[in-house]
Every structure is written in C-alpha cells, then in structure tokens.
Amino acid sequence: MQLWLLYAAGAAVFAALTTILAKIGIRDVDSHLATAIRTVVVLVFAWAIVFVSGSHVMILDISGHTWVFLILSGLATGGSWLCFFRALKLGDVNKVMPIDKSSTILTMVLAFIFLGEPAGLVMILGMICMGIGTWLMLELKKAEKTSASKSWLLYALAAAVFASLVAIIGRVGVADIDPSLWTAIRTIVVVPLSCLMVFVAGSQKTFKTIAKKSWLFLVLSGVATGASWLFFYHALKLGNASLVVPVDRLSILITMGFAAIFLKEKFSLRSIVGLALLAVGTVLVIL
Numbered sequence: 001m002q003l004w005l006l007y008a009a010g011a012a013v014f015a016a017l018t019t020i021l022a023k024i025g026i027r028d029v030d031s032h033l034a035t036a037i038r039t040v041v042v043l044v045f046a047w048a049i050v051f052v053s054g055s056h057v058m059i060l061d062i063s064g065h066t067w068v069f070l071i072l073s074g075l076a077t078g079g080s081w082l083c084f085f086r087a088l089k090l091g092d093v094n095k096v097m098p099i100d101k102s103s104t105i106l107t108m109v110l111a112f113i114f115l116g117e118p119a120g121l122v123m124i125l126g127m128i129c130m131g132i133g134t135w136l137m138l139e140l141k142k143a144e145k146t147s148a149s150k151s152w153l154l155y156a157l158a159a160a161v162f163a164s165l166v167a168i169i170g171r172v173g174v175a176d177i178d179p180s181l182w183t184a185i186r187t188i189v190v191v192p193l194s195c196l197m198v199f200v201a202g203s204q205k206t207f208k209t210i211a212k213k214s215w216l217f218l219v220l221s222g223v224a225t226g227a228s229w230l231f232f233y234h235a236l237k238l239g240n241a242s243l244v245v246p247v248d249r250l251s252i253l254i255t256m257g258f259a260a261i262f263l264k265e266k267f268s269l270r271s272i273v274g275l276a277l278l279a280v281g282t283v284l285v286i287l
Helices: 001-024 031-053 056-062 062-090 094-100 103-114 119-139 153-174 179-201 201-207 212-238 241-249 250-263 267-287
Strands: none
Touching: 001 031, 001 062, 001 094, 001 212, 001 241, 001 250, 031 056, 031 062, 031 201, 031 212, 056 179, 062 094, 062 153, 062 179, 094 103, 094 119, 094 153, 094 250, 094 267, 103 119, 103 153, 103 179, 103 241, 103 267, 119 153, 119 241, 153 212, 153 241, 153 250, 179 201, 179 212, 212 241, 241 267, 250 267
C-alpha cells in the first residue's frame, strides 16, 4: 500500500471525528465563536508538532511564492470553516456532509484543468457516481425548500467551494515546505479571520455562558482537526490531489455511522443509496 494512501485514510478518520465532536460541541454555542475556539486549539496543536519535529527552523527558508499560497490557503480555510460550522449549526450532519463532500468533484475538475493531473474514463465514471450520490442524499423536505429555511444549504455549498480551493492551493504550494509547518502557519491566518467574525457578529458576549461539556467537545474537535490536517497535507505532498482528496472524503462513511449512533439521525432508503453511490464513485476514482 502506498504511503500517501495511509496518510489520506488517517485524515479521513480524524475528519469524521472532527464533524461529530463539533456538532455536539456547537449545539448551545454560536457557530462563529465555536469556530474561533476550535481554531485556537488547532493553532496550539499544530505549533506543538512543529517544534517537536524541529521543522520550525525551515521558516527562514520559505520563499515569497510559498508565503503567498500559505496566506491564500489560510483565507480559504477560514472561509470554509466559517461556512461549514454555520451549516452544521443550522442543519443535520446527514444533510450538510454530502454537500460539503461534493467539493471532491470540484477539486478533481480544478486539478485536471490547472494541475494537469490525468483523467481516465473510470475516474470520470466515478465522478458521475459521486454527483448522483450527492444529489440523492440531498433530500430536502418541503419546509426546507423555502429561502428562509434552506440557509444551511447555501452555507454548505460555500464551504464546499472554499474546501476545493484549499486542496488545490495546498497541492501547488506544499512542495516547498514541511506539511506540519504549512499547517501551523496557515492556521495563524485563520485565527484572526475567525476572531474578526466573532466580533462582527457580537458573539463574544456569549463566551462566559459556554458549558463545560461544550468546551470539552470543541477542544477535542480542534485536536482531531489538527491531526486530520497533518495527515492530509502529508498525503498531498506524496500523492496527486485528484487521488488524495477522494480518499479523504471517504470520511463521510464514518461520519454518517457516527451520526446514526451518537446523534440518532435517521436515514431514508434514498439517502442510503446515495451514500453507497458516493462510496462506489470514490473507489472508482482511486482505482
């Protein structure tokens, strides 16, 4: 088994834990404030890894070109997080996740166009299966089709677009820098962005009302995010973005299982068929 595949699989497991822990943690917390708290946790976690590994000595060797991509990656990550956790606050995991994971298709298209990565017939067939699976899982109720009640959908779509940009930017810029250092630096960009959103929304007023249980799950979610990032960018350093991203997105299978067990969310036959198509499409893409 290739090493990039092991890293991508590890990223998928921790990404699934991130979503479930965050969903539990933000139940009674403003989504902007929850994002900021998690980002600070990731920042501490990432820099601890950097100093333990000794990769901090490479900071002075980072080129101007790479700094540009670091900042762009941080901004895209911040946008993705803010939108994703707002969507998670407003909608069910089994509705938000399929939309968020649709970023896989967009990432692959962008990788074909801008990175020149190969696209065979089997891979295209896999993308079609993933698209159909996502559509089947997007089972909107009549009440959710009104503009007022489907705001979670708009946030989830925006999160998917930003997530695609993160993957492409990461693939372009990660070649000149250690993945753990890349993760730590880009998190510095995310922290002020998420904190700015907190103050713009006035969410800082609710800081003292956060329950101990919410704090625990938000911190654990931040740690899981940091671990997922480290695995993901190690995988990107070794493999093609059009292959790494689909494996990482298999976290949806684990996430849906956790959602059913711990959040008691229900799945219709249509959703199960859609999830199966997503999985089949992902496997075809990897093959």
